[in-house]
Amino acid sequence: MAFDYEQYLRPGKLPHIWCPGCGHGIVMKGLLRAMDTCGLEKNNTAIVSGIGCASRLPGYVDFNTLHTAHGRAAAFATGIKLAKPEMDVLVVGGDGDGVAIGGNHFIHACRRNIDMTYVLFNNYIYGMTGGQFSPCTPTGAKASTTPYGNPDPVFDISKLAIGAGATFVARTTAFHATQIDKLIAAGLRHKGMSVIEVLDDCPTAYGRRNKFRSVVDMMKQLKEIAVPVKAAAHMTPEQLEGKVLTGILHQEERPEYCEQYQQVIASAQGA
């Protein structure tokens, strides 16, 4: 039976703003399937975003939704979760929002290991402002503010999240549509900070400046660069050159922030 997306969408709030060929819709569908799989309740769930194309997602879905200021989603989400730990809290947003202006909030949310799920749409570009380069734009690539090619090195978001202390980190791509919901569901079930990075395509702001002739070309590239972590274990550094590991990259158990805070309360109350 086909999945009923409409039960989670807000009537009258579509069509979305995403361009034809943009992978954000694929990720949003994966997100909704994962939330359904995990049985998240609408009233008990908050979805928080910052600013940017991906950050418009909360407007379309029927939960408690919060579209905040640029980069600040993780910090708002931390306030919600700590104030009401019984709520399920998700953050959605793009690479510029999450790891440029929001980089500090992102790494510290990972460090605290607060129990929320951050779905990071990495399309290598600032889409909404018209294609300026982000910390994830490949070095040498063209963007509206790198007319001679991007001189900046690239952030590896998943490595950043692992290094900062997130206890569940996974990566996939918009091409691997059926893996998206599985990884988000695993992140939702994980107790602690989970980060799911989804490599995504932006044909309008990135693809057309970087010799991708079509959306299909961009999707093909996502397919080609993805290497499942298990397969990568048997590959040489040369074979892995230019590839991106996908699947669950990191998972560990570590005390969760809100639970730790309950111990603070118990101590303060003389338990």
Added chain:
Amino acid sequence: MAKKVALLQGNEACAFGALYAGCSFFGGYPITPSTEVAEVMSKELPKTGGKFIQMEDEIAAMASILGASLTGAKALTATSGPGVSLKQELIGYACIAEIPCVIVNVMRGGPSTGMPTGPSQSDVMQAKWGTHGDHPAIAIAPASCQEIFSETVRAFNLAEKYRMPVQVLLDEINGHMRERIEFPEPGELEVVDREPVTVSPEDYKPFDDSQGDIPPLASFGSEYRYHVTGLNKAADGFPTAKPELVDAEERRQLRKIEANRADIEKNEEYLTDDAEVIVVAYGTISRSARYAVDVLRKEGIKAGLFRPITLWPFPEARMTELANQAKAVVVPEMNLGQLILEIERVTRRVCPIEGIGRVDGEPITPAQIVAKVKEVL
């Protein structure tokens, strides 16, 4: 039974006032000279089951209290000038999204890092005009430790009542000054809680002005689900760029303060009835000013003190009445002329208005005020 008393710093009194008001969430980032507020909250909040979090920066601290407030918590942050500058983006967010919260600013000197341990009153205009766009502001400047306690309670009340951020302006002197505090009994001071939503979940709109200028705010995690954004929005909370809706929304937000000035404004007057010179002073400097008025009266000079407790909205009607009866107005403040601008504006300069500005980290003394009054009369 005798009341519980304590010798408390102003910053500590502020924290205990917040707890009295029912604050259950503090998100902060350490900055001198405000840190004692955070330190007391970190110790006292968990005793009540509340939450304290030290965030990674000032912006995150502000974001965290807005997230917490949306779940129904009464939320506080405390900072100083540079921290308020960083928070401005999200103070604006709190204004447009109409999220109640309280921001304590223990003012220090200078632009930028300035004088971290020096007092000032130089964020008066920042409290009103710090963020971008048009929006109302409420800022309160208490003078004594007891008043810091009670005005912090009132700040929470105003935040909840008018669904907006409220700033409490202290300075390094009254933040760190120790005075005897009498703790009010529960019920002695008014505590305003968030107005409950009465419509059905299907009919709930978080910005529905058919319910008046201040529509009730539901809590995340209740049976009400809604959308919040920093974009201009329609009654249902979803973005709109329709000129008539944007205009109505912005005007409603200003109206909710303008129409309720009588409830928000608070002043104290001392010997103003027959005063020929009005000294306008607030916060710590009002204490020097009161002493100066006594000195002047002993010398036969009819001086009076007008002390705005609410700086924003500025109590302009009463100020104008006093300016009309006086020969001169003197405004001592620990900055180079901030509130004096508002006094000049609202009184249309019906009489000479002279300021005393001091930015060297020292308070303005009664003698300075006495000398200035004699000079202008």
